[in-house]
Amino acid sequence: MKQNRFWAWVVFLAGAAYFVVPLAATFEFSLRMRRDYYSFDSYASVFSDPAFQATFSYSVVIGLFAIVMGIVVVVPAVYFVRLRMPWLRPFMEFVTLLPLIIPAIILVYGYIRLYNSSSIIPFTGSALGTDILLVFAYVTLALPYTYRAVDTGMRTIDVQTLTEAAQIAGANTVQIITSIILPNILVAVLSGAFLTFAIVIGEFTIASLLNRPAFGPYLQNIGANRAYEPAALAIISFIITWGAMGMINVLGRFAPRTSARTD
């Protein structure tokens, strides 16, 4: 028994070290900007850089649009597949996995070919058009996560009966989705949203090739040209990503409660 416990701890600590040591080392390094003693100078330098503020807010805005766009696309799609076309589910599962299989670089080269300034739909011809294209790309990248989050959320409610109950009370499809379905899967939708956000904040390939001033290319640029700031930025990105993940866990506590009772 004691022996078991010992080896369990060894394995756990080895795993934890794999994770914690580089992180601690990065953190330690980020504090050494000033000679001889620790300081937060590198963080101060990062936060006061106007390019940091500009690229970070740009990515936040793009992220928020990607979240809204993802909800508008995914929630009705999952709803109709569950309600009317359950035979389409295996196909949906497959299609939504594609972004994990196909590298982002292929996606973005495809976009550039299809939507370049001399094409029929010249998205890349203007900054706004390119921003829209970037949002579309991020919705696609996040699809494997948002689709599964929303699908899991809908599994916990009786979509068909709730739909029928709302229909017979006079509600139309838009009213049903916005006032009944969406509020009941809100936790799942939000966890999909945080995942989308975490992906968008650090994404490099697409933003860089579309030449947009996003946070990912900024990170890359700093990493290539500075000494201590990249370490500080790595820690900041890590905190943002894990903050988003943590929110998903917190939200889990607000999942809808079952009301099935016979008494």
Add this chain to the structure above:
Amino acid sequence: MAFLDVSKLTKSYGSNTVVKGVSFGFDKGEFISLLGPSGCGKTTILRMIAGFETPSSGTVMVDGQDITSLKPNQRQLGMVFQAYALFPNLNVGDNIGFGLKIAGVPAEERRARVVDMLKLIGLPGFETRYPYEMSGGQQQRVALARAIAPRPRMLLLDEPLSALDAKIRVSLREEIRAIQRELGITTVFVTHDQEEALSISDRIVVMNAGNIEQLGAPHDIYNTPKTRFVATFVGQLNNLDVTVADPVARTVSLDGQIITVPNLPAGISANAAMVLTVRPEVLSVGQRPGNDVTLNGTVEDVTFLGSVIRIRVKLGHNVVSLDTFNDQRAAPPQRGEVITVTLAGKDLLVLAN
């Protein structure tokens, strides 16, 4: 013209026809039950009335309007589901007020209607509760209030009680009936429980395999079933093997005893074997005024059911069940005891197969 008029309604799934040209008409304010065994098409008919299924052919008219091709949200009907189906994200007040809100009723009026509805279902002050904070019976009452709050033209109920415990099932069905009477709302109630259907309906549609077997008031269905299916599905039934004595005089021979019966199948000949059926409560232990047939038998089994005692008796080569009221001053008959059983020949049922 009937208020609810269903005409030649048919529904097929592929080559499988589950509702086969069903027609019926009901008046305003009637409480109608669709009764039948599992899979006979009751739910399918109700869902076609609600608009959730499209009929393969046939029409549904409500109050003179053909609603066959309307969407469910255009039909102005109310429905209660087996699984309650309250909206989990809304509290009781918002659940009941949902249909009113959709219809654009102002908030003040909505709140007043919710208060009225909660009073009607005996849950005053429950506005701010959430569905998961209530028992199944309370949730189903809220579901009923939600269905009737927008004053629908008709109320549809699909086995609303079958997810509930036995005690609540009985008390809630009485409540549903009382509320229905008070509002005078035409109601279609689907059930596979014959006792439920008999106890609350004005009229019952007995269904079997997609067809109507019989349509009538509960006492008609029970006392004069038209087919063997109806007789066996609704209530208990005993079979008696007899031979025809005289087809013209309508007499049969039961273990040598000649009995006059209400009717005989057309064209049956003397000495033909046939089966008579009789309800348990028609048989009495000992003499009773009006009973003209006396049989002797041996008690095979006695089941004590509280106020009623069910006795199985072997009469010649037939075994029958009969019910007697419990008599607290006399012991129930013992197994093996020889008793006299009497009945009135006119209460025997001769059923087409």
